[in-house]
Amino acid sequence: NVWLTPNLQPFVGGTYFPPEDGLTRVGFRTVLLRIREQWKQNKNTLLENSQRVTTALLARSEISMGDRQLPPSAATMNNRCFQQLDEGYDEEYGGFAEAPKFPTPVILSFLFSYWLSHRLTQDGSRAQQMALHTLKMMANGGIRDHVGQGFHRYSTDCQWHVPHFEKMLYDQAQLAVAYSQAFQISGDEFYSDVAKGILQYVARSLSHRSGGFYSAEDADSPPERGMRPKEGAYYVWTVKEVQQLLPEPVLGATEPLTSGQLLMKHYGLTEAGNISPSQDPKGELQGQNVLTVRYSLELTAARFGLDVEAVRTLLNTGLEKLFQARKHRPKPHLDSKMLAAWNGLMVSGYAVTGAVLGQDRLINYATNGAKFLKRHMFDVASGRLMRTCYTGSGGTV
Known part of the structure; x- marks a missing residue:
């Protein structure tokens, strides 16, 4: 949630505000009323804050060239990324931010890649340790569905305990790869079991009979x-x-x-x-x-x-x-649209995990997913990939 000035400059923002006030959280209605009051009474201060926010965002999005003619090397940028992650790392629970905490599988895969190219260094060992510990803490936490498998969207606390209960396809896809990588690196079957559980959940709850993959399951249900x-x-x-x-x-x-x-x-x-x-x-x-x-x-x-x-x-x-x-409880709503990009991630998740674990059954899911994309989402005449398709009556695409 971001509030903008009439000139479209951001001046207030936040990740999530509940509809009503809670014990420790301000509700969305209260936030709106406070912003309106501050805009009336302290408009100039808000505009100054807006300018500072915009300047800071622009500064973070640019690479300062100084007197150099070339941008920083890939190795330099990798080292900067690692140092930034190291500084923000949660030593106790893993992860790289305060609540709400997201799984961020891309960061974990980056750390494994960093370890691969720095295996004989202290930083390389540190990268591996951060990624493995984070994956283990997430898998032990409530962000993972221990009953039906798969991972919820994010944790509302830093301990990975109480999640926002929505389940997203793209998280399952990327986390399956991250846990497969963790198994390859560590040899610990704990990680491979988690990866298999993720894909078991997707096959059961997010898969179309023609090979495609649905987008999400909602957090709410009766x-x-x-x-x-x-x-x-x-x-x-x-x-x-x-x-x-x-x-x-x-x-x-x-x-x-x-x-x-x-x-x-x-x-x-x-x-x-x-x-x-x-x-x-x-x-x-x-x-x-x-x-x-x-x-x-x-x-x-x-x-x-x-x-x-x-x-x-x-x-x-x-x-x-x-x-x-x-199974006897009312299920959360299924978001049954199928997105080409997310399906591509899921195809990769099945393919990588199947290859790592040597399981043809998982590779078959990847093959069927790729065939689904070609059959239903690729326009041969234009050579374009369509973004979205939906299920019709009787489960047709």
């Missing part, structure tokens, strides 16, 4: 049929729901324990809900929980005196039961 849509309703859980779905006792534990209690401990669910009021400006998520990994499998297993593989199996079984139960 908690129950006939109710008003709420953000995240499809994805959040109460303790009572999990207890009812997973009542089975866990054999061999050092204390009385059900499958539900094990899952809730590992993913941080609480009776009061694990979403801070500051992250719930509309008050729609009270008593609800977003699944986010709180402990490693080893720590969870040690806490209850269980074998690590047994805990892994119990958690996976529990997540599958939650997934089956979630």
Whole structure:
């Protein structure tokens, strides 16, 4: 959101303002009223601020040539990019900005490329560490859908805990590549499992039968049929729901324990809900929980005196039961338009991951996606690629 002067100069802006005031966020209506009042009372100050903002934006968009005849070399620009990312890096949670935090897979891929060309240097090791840690923290956080896989659009906090629940195709495509790269570099199957989960979600929820890929799933949906849509309703859980779905006792534990209690401990669910009021400006998520990994499998297993593989199996079984139960909830709206650019990213995501993991099934998705683009979005007569196509009645394109 950006407000402009009558001369189209920016003077106020912000990422997101909720419709109404919350505990820690000013609502859009209040912002409008304050801007109107300031424009009446302090117009000259706002115009001066506008000029400073415009000057700063122009300065950031230009490369100063000084006395040189040539622009900086690619190596110089790469080093500058790395240094800037290093300065803004979140050591604890990963990522490169304060909330809201976006996945920014392009940055992660850049860091892997930087590591590749600086492997024997301290900066190269640092680039690899930043990218791998960020990917791991995102995959453990609530920005990842641990029940149905795939990633939400961004996190409203710096811990990757409470997301804006929309799911975008372009994020899935680029994150699949980033996690595949992480697996190639580290050899850690944690990353390859995340990549496979992303593509499993896309195949199930964002794929057209002819090979194309839909754009997104909305954040809002009704908690129950006939109710008003709420953000995240499809994805959040109460303790009572999990207890009812997973009542089975866990054999061999050092204390009385059900499958539900094990899952809730590992993913941080609480009776009061694990979403801070500051992250719930509309008050729609009270008593609800977003699944986010709180402990490693080893720590969870040690806490209850269980074998690590047994805990892994119990958690996976529990997540599958939650997934089956979630199917009975009203689904978020599907944005079924198909964009050529985003489809191209998704074709690449399947192709790269399939090649890295040696899975022909994933490469087939890439092949079918490319055929879809050629069949439905390429105009042979003009040689042009069309931007968008839509599904018609009966699922036709």
